[in-house]
Amino acid sequence: MNEYMINLDKVSRTYKEKNGTDFVALNQISLNVKKGTIHGLIGPNGAGKSTTMKILSTLLLPSSGTVTMKGIELQSNLNAVRQDINFIYGGERDLYWRLTARENLEYFSALYSLKGVEQKEKIKELLELVQLTDVANKKVETYSKGMKQRLQIARGLLNNPRILLLDEPTIGLDRQSAEEFKNIIRHLAANGTTILFTSHYLEEVEDLSDEITIISRGEIVASGTAQELRSNIGKELYVHAVVENVVNRKQAITLFSRYFGDELSVEKYVERTGNVIEMKVSLSNKKLDDVKLSSFVQNSKIREWKIGSPSLDEIYRYYTTV
Amino acid sequence: MRRWGTLIWLSYKEQYATFNLISFMVYKIVQPMIQVIFFVLLISKNGDSNIKSVVLTNIILAAVVNAAVYSGVILSNERVQGTLKLIVASRNDTFKIVFLRSLAGIIDAIIMVIVPIILAKFVLHIDINSIDIIAVVITVFLGMLAAIPLSLLIGSMSLITTDLNLFINLFIFVINFFSGALFSSQKLPYLWQVISNFIPLHNSIQFAMAIFNERQPHINWQLVIFSGREISISIVLIIVNVVIYKKFERTAQKGGTLELY
Amino acid sequence: MRVLLTSLRLQFKQSLSRSTYRFVIIIQPILNTILLYFILSNKNFVNVGEYLFVNVSVMNLWSSIVFSSLSDLTREKRMGVLGSNFASPVKFQWIYGGKVIANLILALWSFAVSYLIIQYVFDLNIVLPNVYTLITVYFLLLISFTTLSLFLSYFFLLNRQAIFWINVLEYPIYLLSGIATSIQKLPWFLQIISWLLPTKWIVGLLHQIFNAKYNILTSANVYGLLILTALYGIGIIVMNNIMERKILVEGQLEVY
Structure with missing residues (x-):
């Protein structure tokens, strides 16, 4: 049996723009998500996250490549996949506001063939899970953002999905609700549900995910556990420095190169915020000359510096900054 | 003055931004024309009407209703888009801004009357040579002056309800029913006859009928009476609007519904 | 089937909770009846009550499509639930079939409202046909309008200006249905279009059933409606396939 519940193989997706040109939203991406794991998908706006999620939600077909979910090829078997997946999009949409929470769940459970006692029990269980039992008979339009979001979660779990897709599920939730939500997700994964989710909250992604994929401009730029992503960068040297009077990439490169010459070369300028520059540098001799480095720190205008593991935020920016 | 001009133009442009040239023409010219044809055919079943007058007053009716509805939906659109709170929070008087913006409807209505009148000559073979176009423009202007505040009054409802369509439909019915263009x-x-004298557009339509029926000797007096009534209705409605709008705005602020939809 | 019934039941609740819809099925028939009554009050033929009833009823039936089924679809698109419905294992047409039928069942109450106003407020006598004829016509209306409404729903599903176009169609449809004037008076190309509208056959059929001796089984209008229903049924299947491709391949579902 295939150990992957979600498998994307060289999947591309293009959209026709109004002027007739093709816009490539996904470019030959390949991604595997193991059964019962939580996989975080991160990337800037327009990177291709939502397109990926739409394809996996069966709302969009890829232009090329193969998508397999629970071992079934998606493109020609949409309905076979639909019974076992569900999705939750962040925000307040995806619900009937003029119906009560219970009626919403009745409606959506009917779409997944739940009936009779089984349906009632499931709705009761989910209302309890998302703590909406007391207000289950109130119209959704009277709910707060957080309550609507919790109802969305209940809706997404109606069919006991084996694959759950979450697109920015905690957007708009307060800290406590987000924590509760994360607990539900962990519980589901522990019980065998495979979860792929997107989020802009990197702390949350690191906290929840077994594996993380970074997507940028329609391409997967890194994938693995948080540790693996770190060591990918850490194999080289990651320098975080506070440098005064450095205004651009060129000046930064000049500054570093002046001291380290061939031994240390700046490969990629990551970001400059105020007087802080973060850089990926690599050692040509794989060993850092401490004396040279101290001299560099003293003689250059570096006020602070550190060499070590980058945070997920730094990894993210490293991969997604042009 | 230039600032208000910009405001009126941008507001109008934003309202119809999703329209392309074809859909805009259909909405502003073709649809009202078909509506006119429908009612004219229905009315002419009675066989006792002056067709020319029926066609022309119905053109005015359709144009004014179409253009005045625009004023009613301004507030509702602002609320849906979340921009209403920005106006309320600005130093300007919200009602004044909305009222000024809705004035674009007057030009709209005048164009929507002139083009169909020309079309009526070719499509319905109506003799338009004897029509005093200045009088038609004045009629539409006066009708809009009274219809806009009523539409705005209806639009104010959007501050406290999400079912504005219902009130807009009622507005359309009331104007149509009491106008005198669909039946005497x-x-x-x-x-009801007394009430109709106080309904916007009724007096303008009566005035238009007097012109189209070519009862020239009375026109000057009728102009004074009908336009006087229409202007009075307009002033009263604006005052009512100012009061009601303030009240609804306060209710919306209290209930936190300024941007709820 | 269960999905259709659940969808139908909850649509009743949703539609009735919307005051605009209550307006369409209760207030609008009253207003239209009053308006048409005054417009036609000089009309000196014997069955003016029936004439009013037929025309107002068909106008309301069309409004129910405009204001309910199609604007519901646009609303669902805006609320984002269209995606959840589309991505469920149930066929889309069953889900929306339930919604359309619910709205039409409610809309058919407007017939009763018009009848009561004409009969008791305006005191114009309407002689109702026998109960079997009424039931037969009721179901004919329901199925023909359900297929038309679903067909139009598909047609406008991905159109950003759906509401605009269906509003624009209102008066042309009235004209082409023979409400304001006899269809024979229209140009030939418009007559052909009117044959494709169930409203044309319904207006004809409703006029016929008030003749007590009329046997509706011999009515060309009945067969016209049945043929149209079948045609729109086929249209729904074809449109369903086209729309599915459009949504999945062109990714247009969430565009609004």
Whole structure:
């Protein structure tokens, strides 16, 4: 049996723009998500996250490549996949506001063939899970953002999905609700549900995910556990420095190169915020000359510096900054 | 003055931004024309009407209703888009801004009357040579002046309800019913006839009928009476609007519904 | 089937909770009846009551499509639930079939409202046909309008200006249905279009059933409606396939 519940193989997706040109939203991406794991998908706006999620939600077909979910090829078997997946999009949409929470769940459970006692029990269980039992008979339009979001979660779990897709599920939730939500997700994964989710909250992604994929401009730029992503960068040297009077990439490169010459070369300028520059540098001799480095720190205008593991935020920016 | 001009133009442009040239023409010209044809055919079943007058007053009716509805939906659109709170929070008087913005409807209505009148000559073979176009423009102007505040009054409802469509439909019915363009107001029970004198557009349509029926000797007097009534209705409605709008805005602020939808 | 019934039941609740819809099925028939009554009050033929009833009823039936089924679809698109419905294992047409039928069942109450106003407020006598004829016509209306409404729903599903176009169609449809004038008076190309509208056959059929001796089984209008229903049924299947491709391949579902 295939150990992957979600498998994307060289999947591309293009959209026709109004002027007739093709816009490539996904470019030959390949991604595997193991059964019962939580996989975080991160990337800037327009990177291709939502397109990926739409394809996996069966709302969009890829232009090329193969998508397999629970071992079934998606493109020609949409309905076979639909019974076992569900999705939750962040925000307040995806619900009937003029119906009560219970009626919403009745409606959506009917779409997944739940009936009779089984349906009632499931709705009761989910209302309890998302703590909406007391207000289950109130119209959704009277709910707060957080309550609507919790109802969305209940809706997404109606069919006991084996694959759950979450697109920015905690957007708009307060800290406590987000924590509760994360607990539900962990519980589901522990019980065998495979979860792929997107989020802009990197702390949350690191906290929840077994594996993380970074997507940028329609391409997967890194994938693995948080540790693996770190060591990918850490194999080289990651320098975080506070440098005064450095205004651009060129000046930064000049500054570093002046001291380290061939031994240390700046490969990629990551970001400059105020007087802080973060850089990926690599050692040509794989060993850092401490004396040279101290001299560099003293003689250059570096006020602070550190060499070590980058945070997920730094990894993210490293991969997604042009 | 230039600032208000920009405001009126941008507001109008934003309202119809999703329209392309074809859909805009269909909405502003073709649809009202078909509506006119429908009612004219229905009315002419009675066989006792002056077709020219029926066609022309119905063109005015359709144009004014279409253009005035625009004023009613301004507030509702602002609320849906979340921009209403920005106006309320600005130093300007919200009602004044909305009222000024809705004035674009007057130019709209005048164009929407002139083009169909020309079309009526070719499509319905109506003799338009004897029509005093200045009088038509004045009629539409006066009708809009009274219809806009009523539409705005309806639009104010959008501050406290999400079912604006219902009130817009009522607005359309009231204007159509009491206008006198679809049937003579004399057919109405006496009390309703009295009420119709206080409904926007009724007096303008009566004035237009006088012109189209070519009862020239009375026109000057009728101009004074009908336009006087229409202007009075307009002033009263604006005052009512200012009061009601403030009240609704306060209710919306209290209930936190300024941007709820 | 269960999905259709659940969808139908909850649509009743949703539609009735919307005051605009209550307006369409209760207030609008009253207003239209009053308006048409005054417009036609000089009309000196014997069955003016029936004439009013037929025309107002068909106008309301069309409004129910405009204001309910199609604007519901646009609303669902805006609320984002269209995606959840589309991505469920149930066929889309069953889900929306339930919604359309619910709205039409409610809309058919407007017939009763018009009848009561004409009969008791305006005191114009309407002689109702026998109960079997009424039931037969009721179901004919329901199925023909359900297929038309679903067909139009598909047609406008991905159109950003759906509401605009269906509003624009209102008066042309009235004209082409023979409400304001006899269809024979229209140009030939418009007559052909009117044959494709169930409203044309319904207006004809409703006029016929008030003749007590009329046997509706011999009515060309009945067969016209049945043929149209079948045609729109086929249209729904074809449109369903086209729309599915459009949504999945062109990714247009969430565009609004």
